[in-house]
Amino acid sequence: MDHPRPVERLCHAIGLLLVVSGLAHLAVFAVDGGPWYGPVSWRKPVTFGLSFGVTLIAVTWVTSYLRxxxxxxxxLLAVFAADCMVEVGGITLQAWRRVPSHLDMETPFDTAVSMTLAVGGGVLVVLLTVFAAVSFRYRPTGPVGMPAAVRAGFAVLLVALASGAAMIARGVVLTRTGRQEAAYRSTAPLKPLHAVSLHAVLVLPALAWLLSRTSWSDRARRRIVAAAIGCYAAAVAAAGVWAALTR
Structure with missing residues (x-):
């Protein structure tokens, strides 16, 4: 196995730091209490810290299979890591200030934070779309099943990015028209779709890697990866249908 490159070590360290931040805020929630759901809660630094940390580590690993x-x-990874820190940092800052992190235009400072997070989200979309495009333009390397797993993982990740962008866009429109509460409620239907599709880029390649450690035939491993991709696609479709029915 190749030794991790400097950028990989940096991304792994930042990803671990974000995960630790998420776990630390889970402890804060256990002590401080308060609502778990809603625009102002400790849930946001917990879930965003964990999700961004795991995703950064996963993308750093998975892109090693890209040509x-x-x-x-x-x-690209350095910018991605910096953007992850900005996103989690802004969300965490607003949680400690006891104000919403997204869609909050109450003060100039809150507006600046919300817009920074929105721009950061746009940067994430661009970076991850570039990686996804590379995965489909050039067949990824790796053991049996890995190319399909990487491509499927990035394809499903694009669904997460699209749903996240839709939540922000819809919320900003409602906020700017004076419907703040409606803006917060408007994101609810898409949250399951966003959550389900976010981590396929880790789950599917991890399965392919684990299968490569077995003595099973190439044919069996390909079938298992294909079945897992099908199951994940079905879960994403179900979340999408639920989002459409509950709008």
Missing amino acids: IGERPRAA
Whole structure:
């Protein structure tokens, strides 16, 4: 196994830091209490810290199977890591200030934080779309089943990005028209779809990697990966149908 490159070590360290931040805020919630759901709660630094941390580590690992130059990959990963820190940092800051992190235009400072998070979300979309495009343009490397798992993981991740962008766009429109409470409620139907599709880029390649450690035939491993992709696609479709029915 190759030794981790500097950018990979940096991304792993930042990802671990974000995960620790999420767990630390879970402890804060246990002590401080308060609502778990809603625009102002400790849930947000917990879930965002864990999700961004795990996703950063996963993307750093999975992109090692992409046919992309080391320098472009390092540059993209460095920007991705910085963006993850900005997103989690802004959300955590607002949680401690006891104000909403997203869609909050009450003061100039809150507006600046909300818009920074929105722009950061746009940067995430661009970066991860680039990685997804590379995975489909050039067949990924890796053991049996890994190319399909990587491509499917990035494809499903694009669904997460699209649903996240839709939540922000809809919320901003409602906020700017004076319907703040409606803006917060408008994100609820898409949250399950966003959550389900977010971590396919880790789950599916991890399954392919685990299967590569077995003595099973190549044919069996391909079938298992294909079945897992099908199951994940069905889960995403079900979440999408639920979102459409509860709008």
